[in-house]
Amino acid sequence: MSSKLKIGIIGSGGIAQSCHLPGYASIPDQCEIVAVCDVNPETAKQAAVKVAESFGTPKIYADYRELLADKAIDAVSVTTPNKYHMQPTIDALEAGKNVLCEKPLAMNAGEASKMCAAAKKSGKILQVALQSRFSGPGRFMKTYIEGGHMGDIYFARAQALRRRGVPGWGVFIEKDKQGGGPLIDIGVHILDFTLFMMGYPKPVSASGKTWDILGKDPSLFNYWGDYDRSKFTVEDFAVGLIKFDNGSVISLESSFMGNLDGDPFTTQLFGTKAGATVKVWGDDPIQIFTEQNRQVFNVTPVNIPDVKSAHTAEVQAFIDAIQNKKPSPVPGENGLTLNAIFDAIYKSSESGREEPVDVSF
Numbered sequence: 001m002s003s004k005l006k007i008g009i010i011g012s013g014g015i016a017q018s019c020h021l022p023g024y025a026s027i028p029d030q031c032e033i034v035a036v037c038d039v040n041p042e043t044a045k046q047a048a049v050k051v052a053e054s055f056g057t058p059k060i061y062a063d064y065r066e067l068l069a070d071k072a073i074d075a076v077s078v079t080t081p082n083k084y085h086m087q088p089t090i091d092a093l094e095a096g097k098n099v100l101c102e103k104p105l106a107m108n109a110g111e112a113s114k115m116c117a118a119a120k121k122s123g124k125i126l127q128v129a130l131q132s133r134f135s136g137p138g139r140f141m142k143t144y145i146e147g148g149h150m151g152d153i154y155f156a157r158a159q160a161l162r163r164r165g166v167p168g169w170g171v172f173i174e175k176d177k178q179g180g181g182p183l184i185d186i187g188v189h190i191l192d193f194t195l196f197m198m199g200y201p202k203p204v205s206a207s208g209k210t211w212d213i214l215g216k217d218p219s220l221f222n223y224w225g226d227y228d229r230s231k232f233t234v235e236d237f238a239v240g241l242i243k244f245d246n247g248s249v250i251s252l253e254s255s256f257m258g259n260l261d262g263d264p265f266t267t268q269l270f271g272t273k274a275g276a277t278v279k280v281w282g283d284d285p286i287q288i289f290t291e292q293n294r295q296v297f298n299v300t301p302v303n304i305p306d307v308k309s310a311h312t313a314e315v316q317a318f319i320d321a322i323q324n325k326k327p328s329p330v331p332g333e334n335g336l337t338l339n340a341i342f343d344a345i346y347k348s349s350e351s352g353r354e355e356p357v358d359v360s361f
Contacts, residue, residue: 005031005322008073008097010064010088011080012038012047014170015102019131020077021047023315025054031319035073037061064088068095075125075322077315078102081170082184083177086111093122100318102129104188105335107179109343112336113361119332120361127318127328128335132193134313136305137278137285141197141269144276144288144301151273153198157251158267160190165263166215166236166256168225173215173232181234183210184342186265187254191338192330193280194250194267200334201244203357208240208345214257222257240345242357252345280310336361 007024009016016036024031032055038044044060051058061067067076068091075098078088086106092099099119105128106112119126132138144150160182171177172185195201214220215236218229237255244250269276274290288299307313317329337359344355 003323004029005074005319006034006072007031008035008037008067008070008076009033009047010037010067010076010078010092011084011102012036012044013040013079016077016079017047017050019129019311020079020100020315021050021054022309023312024319026312027316027319028054030323032056033058035059035061035067035070037064037067065091068092068097073097075099075318077129081177082107082179086115089115089126090118093118093124093126096122096124098125098318098322100127100129100315101335103192103335104128104179104184104339104342105332106339109336109340109358112332112339116332116336116361125318125321125328126332127314127321128330128332129314130189130192130330130334131310131314132189132280133196133330134307134317135280135310136307137280138193138196138310139307140286140301140304141276141278145197145271149274149290150269150271150276153269153271154248155250155270156194156198156248156267158187158190158194158253159264160186160254161258161260161265162186162256162263163260164221164223164257166222166224166227166232168222168227173227173234175233178234180342180346181210181212181215181236181238182254182256183235183238183240183345187238187252187342188338190254190265190267190280191250191252191341192334193278194269195334195337197267197269197278198248198250200337201246201248202359203337203341203344204243204245205354205356206240206242206341206344207348207354208238208252210235210238210346210349212236220257238345238349240341240348242341333359
């Protein structure tokens with residue numbers, strides 16, 4: 001493998017063009033995009049034009065298997081709709097490529113487990129594109145927690161809530177292509193962030209409830225444009241209670257539509273030494289609640305790392321891991337854990353019972 005990694009892009013739409021391409025372009029001395037692929041020829045051409053701004057003109061493919069046949073390619077980003085994450089990822093790993101796969105890892109835990117098994121067998125890196133942990137607040141809190149200042153975190157409340165934020169584009173409202181609604185689309189980010197802060201304990205069970213009332217109502221306003229309510233087959237609001245093998249618990253809330261104030265994207269951490277409220281972005285993102293000498297304090301950190309783009313940071317971490325033979329910055333097993341939790345919450349909403357969470361592969 002040359003020192004400058006050669007990258008292919010499988011799925012060249014919005015997330016590839018706005019996040020992955022700029023990420024690779026930020027480190028042109030370490031990597032270069034040599035190929036793009038999309039089933040839509042125009043989308044592939046648009047991506048190729050953007051790639052050419054930082055690298056040479058890439059090869060364009062309509063079939064990702066042809067891209068994978070190029071032995072010179074060291075790694076790929078899989079940025080297709082959720083329904084098409086699994087097979088390109090497995091095929092890429094089997095072809096000896098490292099993979100950065102967009103979130104969620106898969107449509108469900110069954111698919112995710114096959115992807116993790118393929119990564120283990122190949123010995124290549126499988127990284128899930130969960131950028132929130134690379135943010136400034138994420139970096140600060142992880143260091144603070146690892147320093148022992150929070151003690152044991154035994155409970156967290158994770159919220160990824162939108163008042164009127166149904167995506168009016170793509171396939172976000174179609175369950176057969178997406179796997180779910182806000183739970184699997186934005187809940188995945190705040191739950192990963194929270195679990196990362198807690199050391200990713202092993203989940204054992206989950207209970208939850210989903211609703212789809214507001215999302216199907218054509219009379220309601222949506223900030224992100226109108227959409228076909230007849231195609232809305234996902235939930236618009238979901239809640240879950242997740243239990244872990246170390247005794248900790250997470251309460252999770254996620255919505256595309258909900259009658260609430262604002263659009264909170266926040267986790268509240270409750271530790272034995274301190275607590276914290278953390279916003280992944282925005283002003284004053286961290287508040288820490290602690291006690292010293294029988295005096296209670298609310299603390300606002302002022303030296304939070306300045307991360308211009310968490311998306312760029314995750315791509316840089318991917319390349320660094322490949323070049324320096326490090327473990328995956330966001331291992332496939334984390335993606336499997338998230339998918340398995342969502343499976344249990346969806347199942348619980350139908351059964352009315354607490355459901356087990358299976359993360360085996």
